[in-house]
Amino acid sequence: MSLAPTWLSGEGWRAPDSGIEGLYSADFALDIARRAEAAHLDFVFRPDTSVLPVAPLDQSFGFSSVDPTLLMAALVRETRRIGMVTTISTTFSHPYTAARQMMSLHWLSKGRAGWNVVTALQGHENFGLAEMPSSEARYDRAEEFTQVVARLWESFPSRALLVDRAAGRYADTDMILPIDHRGAAFDVKGPLNVPQYPGPPIPLMQAGASARGIDLAGRMADMVFGLTPDIGTALDTRRQLTARATAHRRDPRAVRLLPGLSLYLGRTRAEARDLFMQTHVRVTRAQRIERLETATGLDLADWPEDRPITPADLAAPPRARAQYARLMQLIAADSPTLGELLNRPETLAAIHWQVIGTVEDACAEINRWFEAGAIDGFIAVPGGSARSMELTLDELVPRLAEAGLFRRAYAGETLADHLADGLDLPLPA
Ligand SMILES: Cc1cc2nc3c(=O)[nH]c(=O)nc-3n(C[C@H](O)[C@H](O)[C@H](O)COP(=O)(O)O)c2cc1C
Structure with a gap:
């Protein structure tokens, strides 16, 4: 479920009951997170950019937004089960900062953090860059970035924490090791100053549709935020992900394709x-x-x-x-x-997969894509009004559960648990 209020963009925010005044408050996001948790969704998700195109603000809220990772941190004590997938750009952030923020969110949420890894399309002028690095350069950096983060997460392993009061030993320092990374983009000594969370690791999401993006997903992603406006594109993306995951000796099922699904819902x-x-x-x-x-x-x-x-x-x-x-x-x-x-x-029409219709229409369309093996799930981006958001969470998801397409209750506590608790259909050949 998108935490970006897609249903208030365009003219949606102008409805008397839109709640737009609370857009930058924690309460606004908390209401959505609670509804999404009541529907047993895997996670709430917040995309992000580091740039503010000003002209669109005349008519709507555009790209203005609070920091998504801080927002998630404000939600974790008010929710218990639902995953929190935030977005951090590998082009504009630093792996030590990102590793620390993500592991902190994982601790604070008791294993519910997820990281949407983006290379970003704009924003260089805010980070001292003369121009936006090329796609190749951004993916080179993203690969190094994610490898450094993974090593930092392991540099202070949870089993190094002894907390032995009797012996007076807090940690086994032999196990807390520098990573001594020296690469093209980063030099990072380590170790990280947050220990590894003693539960399942932080799931990674990838959003980027080029061959390099798909390859990066095949190498390290647990989820892919797909841009697949039609079922043919989704099937094609699914096949490419399967091929790249297999090439990286990973189970292709471990890379879940979750297209954005724009839902404009009404009674008729x-x-x-x-x-x-x-x-x-x-x-x-x-x-x-x-x-x-x-x-x-x-x-x-x-x-x-x-x-x-x-x-x-x-x-x-x-x-x-x-x-x-x-x-x-x-x-x-x-x-x-x-x-x-x-x-x-x-x-x-949105660049995403889109349903403009009734809850029944949306249910049938999701079923069709799922049965074809085109998707493993979707990221709901309701549109038009808060009513679309409410219908998505209060009616569409329960209907999917009734149809046997979605869980009726959480089976686990962490985001990794929820992802593992999915339905498996044969992957398309
Ligand atoms: C579905 C989707 C969602 C994306 N979300 C974000 C985002 O939230 N923030 C961001 O900076 N870039 C986002 N991107 C941009 C990608 O990180 C990437 O820079 C861009 O897609 C170019 O890479 P590609 O040629 O592999 O698609 C998104 C891309 C896609 C396809």
Whole structure:
């Protein structure tokens, strides 16, 4: 469950009962975490950036946000079971700081911390960098970063803690060893000044869809935050993850694919569609045209409003076809005019997998993807209004449990326990 209030973006925050005034408070996040825990979800999750585009703040809260790791630390004493997955960038942080923060969160939450490892797409100007490092450079650094963190976590092993009052020995110092890392990006002596938590390790999440990103996931991730707008992309990603995990001699099932799932939910499909369109009402014509141009590869500046766009028009290679699969299906099926397309949900659709419909629609769609072996779960990013968030947690998840697709109660105490307590279907060949 997303702790970023995706359901308040666009126009959502303007609803009288949105609670937007509490956006930067712990209580706001706590309410969601408690609801998610009542639904027995594996974890709450907070993405993060280190940059603030200012223009969007005129209309909504944009990327403004409290620090996600501090936020999680404020929630752990008010919750008991639910995992806390925070985001720390390997491009802008330092492995010693990240290792310490994550192990601290793991102790404070009694084994419920998770780390979303991101290489980030922007923010260099806030960290003294002349330009954003290339994707290759960021992944080189991410690999070294995560290896250093893993070694730091083990540098002060939990079994070194003796706490022997009678003998007066606190720890076995022979077991607390420097890591003496000297690498391309970091020199870190160690050991870490927090002991290892004496329970299951901290699960790692990876978010990045390139070949390097998938390889990094195959090497070290327990979860992948996937960008898979359609089932074909999800199946393809799943197969790539299986291949890379196998190449790194890991069980492919240990790398769980969890796409973002944008949920605009209503009592009826019409209500859900209205909610979606209302949420995007201030997306301008120029912005809609830009999205259509990105999707289709067409120059639509002078395209007459009443001229249909047909599959035959799509000769130019689109820049991001997979992200606009629904739009492409619509064009293939109906050849809508430009004017019609400008007012279709498909034009405004999220980059994530998306359901605009009823709880039953969402349940059926999740079942379809799961049965196909395309996903191991999903990260819920409800949209439009607090009602979508409530329907997700109070109705959709219980329905998935009733259908035998989700747990009815927690089996364990830690995030690693929850991840291990999943349903296994055969992986797609
Ligand atoms: C689903 C998804 C979620 C992401 N979330 C974040 C995030 O919260 N913070 C961030 O700085 N970068 C985030 N990223 C960016 C990635 O860390 C990475 O920098 C970017 O995707 C480029 O790598 P790639 O070419 O492997 O996809 C995300 C990427 C994806 C695909």
